[in-house]
Amino acid sequence: MYDVVRRIPRGRVATYGMVAMVAGYARAARFAGLALHHCDDPSVPCHRVVNASGGLAPHFVSQRGRLQREGVTFAGRNVALGRHLWTPRLPDERGVEASSRRRARGRAG
DSSP, X not given: OHHHHHTSOTTOBEEHHHHHHHTTOTTOHHHHHHXXXXXXXXXXXXXXXXXXXXXXXXXXXXXXXHHHHTTOOEETTEEOHHHHBOOOOOBOTTSOBHHHHHHHHHXXX
């Protein structure tokens, strides 16, 4: 789970559900939140993970400031997900990255 969070670039955020899915636990968003809540490793940028609406963790008081310092903008209390949501490349069922396969198909045509 922590390795997935380390992949989120500065200025981007991911949702708990997305982190769980990329880590191989597709229906475990709450587990992701719990794991991050207990993380004390400074190399894991937990502040880059938000809820499905872009909402911040209720007891993570420095989260908003850390995100703003990375250039993340907000729409009210929530992160502007349309601008800052990280979309990782996910392997398909054969282990091939879907976006790479699409690019190769585009070159062939």
